[in-house]
Amino acid sequence: MTLTRWIILDAVSSHAVGMQKSQCTEDEIFYMSCRAAYLAVLRSSLSNITSKEQLCLVLQQAGRNPSQKTLKKYWTQRTTKLNFDDFCEILRKEKSTEENELMKAFKKLDLNGHGYISHSELYKVLTSRGEKMSPEEVNEIFSLADSNKDGKFDYREFCRLLVSTAEQCQTVAMEKLEADTKLKRQNFGNQSESSPKSPLSQGVTPSPETPQKTELDTTPRKESRSSSRPSSARSRRSSVSTAITMGASNTKTGRLCEPESLQAWHHLSTKGCFFVEEDGGIVSLQYQLTVPQTATVYLTIRPLNLSLEDEKPSSWMSVDTALFVVTGNRTKEDPSLVCFTELRDKEKFGWKGELSAGTYYLMPFTTGCRLKKKRKPVVKAAQLVYRTDTGELALTKEFRAVLSDIFEIIDLDGNGLLSLEEYNFFEQRTSGEKCDEDAWAVCRENFDTKKNELTRRGFMELNLMEANDREGDPSDLWVTLESMGYNRALEMVEACPFIIDVYSEDFRPSIQPVDLESSSKILNTALHRSVIAKGEAKAIKGHDNVIIHTYRSEARISSIITNKSNHKVTVHVNNELSKNCVSSRGMSVFAVEVPARTKMVCQHVVPINDRQEWTYHCVESIL
Numbered sequence: 001m002t003l004t005r006w007i008i009l010d011a012v013s014s015h016a017v018g019m020q021k022s023q024c025t026e027d028e029i030f031y032m033s034c035r036a037a038y039l040a041v042l043r044s045s046l047s048n049i050t051s052k053e054q055l056c057l058v059l060q061q062a063g064r065n066p067s068q069k070t071l072k073k074y075w076t077q078r079t080t081k082l083n084f085d086d087f088c089e090i091l092r093k094e095k096s097t098e099e100n101e102l103m104k105a106f107k108k109l110d111l112n113g114h115g116y117i118s119h120s121e122l123y124k125v126l127t128s129r130g131e132k133m134s135p136e137e138v139n140e141i142f143s144l145a146d147s148n149k150d151g152k153f154d155y156r157e158f159c160r161l162l163v164s165t166a167e168q169c170q171t172v173a174m175e176k177l178e179a180d181t182k183l184k185r186q187n188f189g190n191q192s193e194s195s196p197k198s199p200l201s202q203g204v205t206p207s208p209e210t211p212q213k214t215e216l217d218t219t220p221r222k223e224s225r226s227s228s229r230p231s232s233a234r235s236r237r238s239s240v241s242t243a244i245t246m247g248a249s250n251t252k253t254g255r256l257c258e259p260e261s262l263q264a265w266h267h268l269s270t271k272g273c274f275f276v277e278e279d280g281g282i283v284s285l286q287y288q289l290t291v292p293q294t295a296t297v298y299l300t301i302r303p304l305n306l307s308l309e310d311e312k313p314s315s316w317m318s319v320d321t322a323l324f325v326v327t328g329n330r331t332k333e334d335p336s337l338v339c340f341t342e343l344r345d346k347e348k349f350g351w352k353g354e355l356s357a358g359t360y361y362l363m364p365f366t367t368g369c370r371l372k373k374k375r376k377p378v379v380k381a382a383q384l385v386y387r388t389d390t391g392e393l394a395l396t397k398e399f400r401a402v403l404s405d406i407f408e409i410i411d412l413d414g415n416g417l418l419s420l421e422e423y424n425f426f427e428q429r430t431s432g433e434k435c436d437e438d439a440w441a442v443c444r445e446n447f448d449t450k451k452n453e454l455t456r457r458g459f460m461e462l463n464l465m466e467a468n469d470r471e472g473d474p475s476d477l478w479v480t481l482e483s484m485g486y487n488r489a490l491e492m493v494e495a496c497p498f499i500i501d502v503y504s505e506d507f508r509p510s511i512q513p514v515d516l517e518s519s520s521k522i523l524n525t526a527l528h529r530s531v532i533a534k535g536e537a538k539a540i541k542g543h544d545n546v547i548i549h550t551y552r553s554e555a556r557i558s559s560i561i562t563n564k565s566n567h568k569v570t571v572h573v574n575n576e577l578s579k580n581c582v583s584s585r586g587m588s589v590f591a592v593e594v595p596a597r598t599k600m601v602c603q604h605v606v607p608i609n610d611r612q613e614w615t616y617h618c619v620e621s622i623l
Helices: 007-011 026-041 052-061 068-074 084-093 099-107 119-128 135-144 155-179 181-185 233-237 397-410 420-430 437-446 456-469 475-483 520-534
Strands: 239-246 266-276 282-291 295-303 322-327 336-340 343-345 348-355 358-365 385-387 393-395 495-504 510-517 536-540 543-552 557-563 569-574 581-583 589-594 598-607 614-622
Touching (some): 052 084, 295 322, 358 495, 358 520, 397 456, 420 475, 420 510, 557 614, 569 598, 581 614
Antiparallel strands (some): 266 282, 282 358, 322 358, 385 393, 543 557
């Protein structure tokens, strides 16, 4: 076992206090301890962890002793923040270090079995192996377990001290939570083991009325009764209930119908892809649509099936998609919503109507109900490269098939070639950089091209060159694959490619990809306005300034919370009576804190099996 920097020892001077027993379930105790550790470092469970150092401190408060390797696993180069849900998920994986495990590690150094290690031996190990420590850190550790100053490090005493310190940190954090009545009142919500875990999905940021970002609170209540019930009679009265029963997807209601003589219309298509970020957010390309004259337009978006077998479609074909059309300056926080694709035909969503001459922005959207961060590790990683009989490196058949699919996704115009612009969207996604004209010229000289664009064969050659540069080490290749949504089994699990079709009766449309980003403020504003404009509004009883807007289409139900008051409100949400449903929150019971004078997505819900009837039953209460 690698010894890490013992930052946790700063808390050795904390006084030991006894843990109070409660009638909580094991799951509730886990979430309370998570919350206690989180609040020992951060101001609120709605705050984000914003650095690797902060993550280390919060984990230590929870009794963990993370190595640098462990921290890098959860805080990668692409990570910018982690929320409370992410922290809880990490704690489920990173178990507390047991005293006997520490003892085993030290016994490997104590070859004679004396029960101690000399200062020189310990110094040599800690400053030369694993995560190297400074002389000052080694001396500090040594002084803790050399009480009689005989130059012998009593590792038994040190292990007891370390485990005891970790327990004290947890105890102090829990007592702080218990002593703060304001924080204790926020102990609510639960996460069902049967529900898939999900970080915050796309569309959960507040409206631009107040550009403050809030997050989901998942900490359970400490009361022994069902945590899904508000804690007082007043809370039970201050609620609003919505029940909607939806038919199977073969219903004719709201069915998308193609315009007559569509084949004679002008047509243009472009591709794109939804990508799940480390923090659970979803990003995709945004597009600019130019309409030279007023005309009737037909827009559709659908997942892109890469499978060659019709009877075995790609796994992401069930992911819901939508397209929001806004006008005005795309960089403004308050664009005008023109329309969105709410009619459906199987996996295709569309809109038909008249657009005036001008510039529009197309913003792809998915609820995140069926496209989420996958936490399950792959047992066996696939092989990407191998050595031929002549000793040369070659790409495996499986890897070549995946690269061919990636080429299909990033070939936005579908002409079988990659332009510099298309290749740069790929580079932006996988490396965060862009290829300039000079570098592209070198690329054309060294790899197969046609009409100054990279062919599929050239794309394969480029990846083989990358493998050769690393002498067969596939590390960089895996970074590319994981950025594109693939796991170590070469399955696309955190991405959903899609295709957008634009038809015009009177002119040839012009569509141009412009950015690879979440565009969260603009997209959320458009989403909020679509739900408020077409949804049902209900004020929570006793709180006329807190309104729940519920929109339903054949494929999804979305709800927005509008808080018109001058103070923050906490809304408890209970979906336990829903049937055949999955929420973008990944939980049946949760809570949302909505800042004053803001709008916020409460949740999106889609059916688990859209071939069966599904019932949405939601109760929102003020706590």
